[in-house]
Amino acid sequence: MIRENLSTLYSILFLVSIGALYIKIEIGEFYMLFFTPILESIGPSMPGETFPYFFTLEIFQRALISAIIVTIVAGFLGTFLLFRNLALIGDGLAHVSFGGVAIGVVLGSTSPMGYALVFSIIASLIIYELQSREILTGDASIAIFLTGMLAFGLVALRLDGGGITTDIEGYLFGNLLLIDSQSFNGITLICTLSLIILLIIRPALLATTVDPLTAAVQGVPTKTIGHLFSVITAAVVVSMVQVVGALLVTSLLVTPAATAQLVGRSFRSCFIWTQIFGFTSVLLGLYFSAENDTGSGSMIALVAAIIFCLVFIFTNLSKLKSFQSKYGSLFD
Amino acid sequence: MKKNGDVDECCSPAILEINKISVNRSGKVVLRDIDLKVHKGEFIGLVGPNGSGKSTLLLSLLGVLPLAKGSITIFGKEASPRNFYGRVGWVSQAASNLPRHVKLTVRELVGLGTVNAESIFQLFNNGRKEKILDAIKSVGLEEVIDTDVSKLSGGQRQRAVIARALVTEAEFILLDEPLVGMDSNSRNSLLKLLDDLCHDRGKTILMVSHDLAAIRQTAHRMVFLEENIKFDGPTNQFPDLETLANLRGITPVHEGPIHYHDHNPTGPIEVVE
Numbered sequence: 135m136i137r138e139n140l141s142t143l144y145s146i147l148f149l150v151s152i153g154a155l156y157i158k159i160e161i162g163e164f165y166m167l168f169f170t171p172i173l174e175s176i177g178p179s180m181p182g183e184t185f186p187y188f189f190t191l192e193i194f195q196r197a198l199i200s201a202i203i204v205t206i207v208a209g210f211l212g213t214f215l216l217f218r219n220l221a222l223i224g225d226g227l228a229h230v231s232f233g234g235v236a237i238g239v240v241l242g243s244t245s246p247m248g249y250a251l252v253f254s255i256i257a258s259l260i261i262y263e264l265q266s267r268e269i270l271t272g273d274a275s276i277a278i279f280l281t282g283m284l285a286f287g288l289v290a291l292r293l294d295g296g297g298i299t300t301d302i303e304g305y306l307f308g309n310l311l312l313i314d315s316q317s318f319n320g321i322t323l324i325c326t327l328s329l330i331i332l333l334i335i336r337p338a339l340l341a342t343t344v345d346p347l348t349a350a351v352q353g354v355p356t357k358t359i360g361h362l363f364s365v366i367t368a369a370v371v372v373s374m375v376q377v378v379g380a381l382l383v384t385s386l387l388v389t390p391a392a393t394a395q396l397v398g399r400s401f402r403s404c405f406i407w408t409q410i411f412g413f414t415s416v417l418l419g420l421y422f423s424a425e426n427d428t429g430s431g432s433m434i435a436l437v438a439a440i441i442f443c444l445v446f447i448f449t450n451l452s453k454l455k456s457f458q459s460k461y462g463s464l465f466d
Numbered sequence: 467m468k469k470n471g472d473v474d475e476c477c478s479p480a481i482l483e484i485n486k487i488s489v490n491r492s493g494k495v496v497l498r499d500i501d502l503k504v505h506k507g508e509f510i511g512l513v514g515p516n517g518s519g520k521s522t523l524l525l526s527l528l529g530v531l532p533l534a535k536g537s538i539t540i541f542g543k544e545a546s547p548r549n550f551y552g553r554v555g556w557v558s559q560a561a562s563n564l565p566r567h568v569k570l571t572v573r574e575l576v577g578l579g580t581v582n583a584e585s586i587f588q589l590f591n592n593g594r595k596e597k598i599l600d601a602i603k604s605v606g607l608e609e610v611i612d613t614d615v616s617k618l619s620g621g622q623r624q625r626a627v628i629a630r631a632l633v634t635e636a637e638f639i640l641l642d643e644p645l646v647g648m649d650s651n652s653r654n655s656l657l658k659l660l661d662d663l664c665h666d667r668g669k670t671i672l673m674v675s676h677d678l679a680a681i682r683q684t685a686h687r688m689v690f691l692e693e694n695i696k697f698d699g700p701t702n703q704f705p706d707l708e709t710l711a712n713l714r715g716i717t718p719v720h721e722g723p724i725h726y727h728d729h730n731p732t733g734p735i736e737v738v739e
Contacts, residue, residue: 217568341578344564351528351556352634353582399614400571 148331148365161326162319165199166192173198184424196318197310197377197430198420203325204377205386205416207370209408210332212391213401214363217343219272223261224387226276227371228380229284230257235305236287240294247317251372253283258368262360266346308379308431310420321373328366335359340401378431385435390415393442396449411441480505481638481670482527487536489519489526496522498694500536504672506637509664511685511701512674518692520674521559524642528556540638552582555631555639557624559646564623566616572626573611576601579633601633602626604667605659621652625659632663639663641673645680657684 170192177189188194208224215221234253238246257279264275291302304312313321332339341349342356350356374383390412391404398404419434426433447454482504489497496519504510514520525531527538529546538545541553564570576598602611605625615623624644631639641660645653661684663669675681681688681701688704690697696713697705705713 213568217565337578337581340574341581344570344575344578345558347528347530348556348558348630349578349581350530351554352579353552395567395569398569400569400612401574404569 148327148362160315160319162196162315162322165203165322166195169199170195182421182425184427185421188420188424193311193313196313196315200313200318200321200373201310201377201416201420201430201434202413203322204370204374205390205412206409207325207328207332208374208386209390209412210329210405211367211370212387213394213404213408214339214343215367215388216391216395220265220276221388221392222273222276222384223258223367224371224374224383225381226261226280227254227258227368228375228383229280230254231372231375232305232380233283233287233290236291236302239302240290245316247320247372247376250375251369254368254372255365257283258364259361262364266357266360304379305375306380307429308375308377308382310377310430313376317376321376324369324373328370331362331366335362339363378434379429382431382435385438386412386415389435389438389442393438393445396442396445411438411445415441481541482672483539484527485537485539487526487538488534489522489531490534491522491531495534496693497526497691500691500695502689502695502698504638504670506670507664507668509661509671509684509686510673511681511688512672512691513676513678513681513688514691516676520676520691521642523691524640524672524674527640528554552634553637555628555634555636557627557631557639557641557644559642564615564627570615571612572602572607572615572618572629573598575615575626576629576633579630582634597633597635601629604632604663605629606655619652620647621649621656624648624652624656628659636669638670638672641671643675644673645675645677653680660684 173189173195177186180186180189188198215223231250231254234250235246237253238249241249243249261272261275261279264270265272269275270278303309338349338354338359341352341354342359346356346360371383371387374386378386391408393411394404394407398407415434415438419437420430422428422437423430423433480503482502484500484502487497487500488495500523512520512523522531526533527540527545529538529544529549540550543549564575577594579601580594580597599608599611602608605628607622607625607629610618610622615626618626628639628641628644644656648656657680660671660673664671673681673685682704685701687699688697688701689695690704690710690713692714697710711718
């Protein structure tokens with residue numbers, strides 16, 4: 135009983151600290167201070183016409199830094215999500231956060247992301263409970279929340295009379311240039327906190343993910359770990375929505391981790407590969423989107439998927455060759 | 467009904483004491499009035515038909531399922547993971563279905579055994595690597611130490627999970643159906659390993675299985691469970707099939723002696739049209 139209360143307490147503490155720090159500490163400015171000189175020094179050597187702006191103009195620098203830090207945390211989470219068969223939770227929570235944004239807009243809030251955060255965290259905790267109590271499987275509960283909250287948001291927007299405006303479109307497809315200094319602070323704060331907590335609980339989280347009962351017998355507070363993980367996932371997804379958009383969140387959350395599974399031989403090596411693939415996807419995605427003037431989120435997602443295909447073909451080359459030698463002459 | 471539960475009470479203190487417990491699962495009584503004592507160094511085979519409550523008993527020992535009645539003490543304390551972590555090793559049935567789609571090496575899997583309530587916040591855990599290596603060596607998996615768990619055979623995977631339990635330095639090891647889906651070679655070597663653990667390293671082992679023959683070859687003491695304990699005693703006193711049927715209350719279907727049909731498998735097959 136005490137254990138369960140403790141875990142709820144932890145989750146609430148995490149929420150409160152995010153809220154409090156969101157207002158007080160401008161961690162984003164700290165990042166800018168640290169990274170701006172580095173970015174500016176490598177900027178001129180970057181290829182392309184528009185792409186170097188990501189290294190020299192402040193608004194683009196913010197976009198670049200938030201894209202990168204979000205990718206790092208997403209890769210961290212992605213491997214665990216794959217393990218838990220919760221690959222689509224990112225998508226689900228992103229849609230929930232869209233519902234939250236819509237309600238925020240209808241209520242006339244200037245920063246609807248706060249609403250998104252609250253809604254996603256609640257949904258994430260409920261999904262966790264439904265799954266761990268074996269009331270519903272993970273994907274079924276995700277499906278319910280995904281459609282339910284999306285529909286709720288759309289209905290609320292329509293009733294309000296606004297419908298889908300360009301702002302709302304930004305939430306659906308992501309618009310890096312919408313990241314102002316306030317939301318930049320939010321994103322960097324959430325990601326930094328999540329990263330620190332994840333690094334600390336990583337062994338316990340892995341033990342819980344592989345086999346919750348055995349972990350509980352060993353004395354791992356599995357419930358607390360599960361709640362923390364759910365809250366972190368929700369918070370990170372909400373910050374990702376601002377970078378790649380609600381519809382494309384899964385691309386950064388799962389695709390690099392899935393690609394890494396093709397290459398890596400151990401959990402640790404998969405972890406490192408995930409970061410490499412994520413980093414490449416973001417940089418190439420931003421480059422191509424800047425040069426071809428396409429949406430950044432969609433280009434990042436596309437690049438991530440292409441990398442997966444290439445790695446898949448590359449790692450299965452020997453199988454392809456044997457296939458060719460077997461069936462290659464079939465239609466000669 | 468034969469009850470020899472207290473055979474070697476003289477020799478060593480009881481590690482596990484179960485006092486008249488009853489357990490309900492989804493409204494149905496699964497276990498009724500169970501009394502059981504386990505002493506240090508024993509190798510106990512817990513057998514019984516499917517659905518007889520073997521796994522339920524294990525889960526209640528681990529403090530995962532609430533008791534309707536009675537009490538369980540392990541190492542003199544109430545059964546709850548918080549009270550015995552590190553001293554009780556649990557080898558779950560789920561061991562045979564470890565995730566296959568995510569890469570995890572034997573070393574990493576065994577390493578998970580070192581995680582507990584205390585070590586979560588320890589960033590540096592001295593001697594952890596050596597402990598993991600020792601445990602892997604003791605189950606004889608050093609050749610596949612950096613192999614992906616999903617590429618191991620069923621027997622090797624079970625050994626890996628046992629190594630995970632050993633790395634906690636558990637004195638009392640609970641195994642839930644470790645022999646499921648194993649060929650005879652790996653079954654034999656696994657039983658040998660368990661026997662060695664019991665004799666050479668002084669571990670107390672409680673193994674659940676419905677493979678009567680295998681348990682009979684290994685365990686010192688057998689417990690037959692079907693809602694309550696029908697037999698508890700040394701392995702060599704385990705009843706034959708007919709006595710067992712009586713204990714379980716299975717009545718003969720045929721009146722009088724059974725008539726066996728002539729059966730000639732090598733003869734010509736008759737085709738009935």
